[in-house]
Amino acid sequence: MTTFEPTEFLKWFQKAGGWYSDKYLRLKPFEGMGYGAVALARIPEDTPLFHIPDSLILSPFTSELSTKLSEEEWERLDHGWCKLILVMMWESERGKESPWSGYLSNMPREFDTPMLWDDEERKELVGTDIEDRIGKDEAEKEYTEYLLPLINAHPELFPPSSTHHTLDSFHLQGSRILSRSFTVPSSRFNPKDKESDGESDFSDDDDDEDQIAVMIPFADMLNAAFENDNAHLFADEEINNDDENEHDKGKEKGKGFTMKSTKVIEKDEQIYNTYASPPNSELLRKYGHVDILPLPSDLLALLTDEEIGGWGYGNPADEVLIDGEMVLKCVEKVTNKQQGEDLDKWRGKMTKRIDWWLEEGQEDMFPLSLSPEIDESLIAFIRLLIYDQEWLRAKKKGKLPTTTIDNDVAAIIREAIQSRLARYIGDIKSDLNIIQSLEIDHIPRSNASTTQADGIKAEAKGEQVTAKNIRKCYAAIVRLGEKRILNVALRIVEGQLNKKRKAED
Structure with missing residues (x-):
């Protein structure tokens, strides 16, 4: 199992254009919860904690993969998360050449969702609301019908000897998206869509047909707890913070997403993202x-x-x-x-x-x-x-x-x-x-x-x-x-x- 390296992740994040407040937070492990963010000092309400520019968001539109395929091939992938999964497979294959190498290499590789349970274990869920929402057969059908033919047609992009685009990798990337992705208006990244009304925001409702799933580094590091949320991710907020890192002073933040405190967070408290x-x-x-x-x-x-x-x-x-x-x-x-x-x-x-x-x-x-x-x-x-x-x-x-x-x-x-x-x-x-x-x-x-x-x-x-x-x-x-x-x-x-x-x- 890959060991998360917070120092290396944060170095990559800053070098890639992200900003975070080293005065107010750091990443640390929490018992039973993996890594999360902790307050280093008392954080006032409405304080910017970190900022992710649009260029750092991993999506089908920010990755270069679409330029390596024909328009017809790319459009054939317009099913569910097929595009994003293939992008994550390809960027993982690129290793350190990928702009998201420091992000993908630090993502979890083990999940325990019912998608990965065996048939006997899933029988325990008969009758529950989850029974008809696991979708393992449907997911594997998407891999076989849409991704695999394209993968086989482009060995220069997806080497046959690689493990980054197998069925197991498909499930791994799908599990990452299911548990860690955010959704944003498709018009934010897709130039073919109509312009939004200027009030862009993100949503965690992956069923909205006008929304697309994207991966937002750092934002998905925050844990969540029932009725304990104290931070929220806001779209297109200007960063006017006197407490920037020396590394980031004077740097143009650009359009993107900002995590901000929604209430006072005391020193040593965990920083929790909005929980639905x-x-x-x-x-x-x-x-x-x-x-x-x-x-x-x-x-x-x-x-x-x-x-x-x-x-x-x-x-x-x-x-x-x-x-x-x-x-x-x-x-x-x-x-x-x-x-x-x-x-x-x-x-x-x-x-x-x-x-x-x-x-x-x-x-x-x-x-x-x-x-x-x-x-x-x-x-x-x-x-x-x-x-x-x-x-x-x-x-x-x-x-x-x-x-x-x-x-x-x-x-x-x-x-x-x-x-x-x-x-x-x-x-x-x-x-x-x-x-x-x-x-x-x-x-x-x-x-x-x-x-x-x-x-x-x-x-x-x-x-x-x-x-x-x-x-x-x-x-x-x-x-x-x-x-x-x-x-x-x-x-x-x-x-x-x-x-x-x-x-x-």
């Missing part, structure tokens, strides 16, 4: 670990003793996504549309309503969280489907349906929850048994990481704690969090239905 508080399913998919924190008392109060099971931990940001297709199937089942009204005609009506919903900018994935409330968008979506008057009012006035849970809505949500619960492996008790069987110290650290799979601290006792057992444990933690949420939601809707029964008695 993702659920454990997303943490496991992207980073290969889960967050394990004490659940707040108000959330524990929603759970039964059996659901807590002596383990009052989890991720407060956990959620379960109910997709619109499942909701439609439940509407069809609960309202008995397979009988009576012509089914094709009914489905046509539903399609029109769903199309309208999406055209209004609404999502067709509905999150349930550990909460005493049901997501209002799910309620409105169901009412749009089942009530003609709601549909007619929405279409006429352009307003979403109301968000009242009545018995019809509750019955459909109950069916969706029960359908989802039926997909999981085992029950809550079996999940708790797996989590507790490894004799693991579950007292969580305050600085849970998104950069290294070490959200739980293993003790040298009990059953052997192997990578395989940890993976099984992480999967059980994801399942447990989702099942708890679904059980709470099920009690909410059954409470509504019970009110109806009592009123009828």
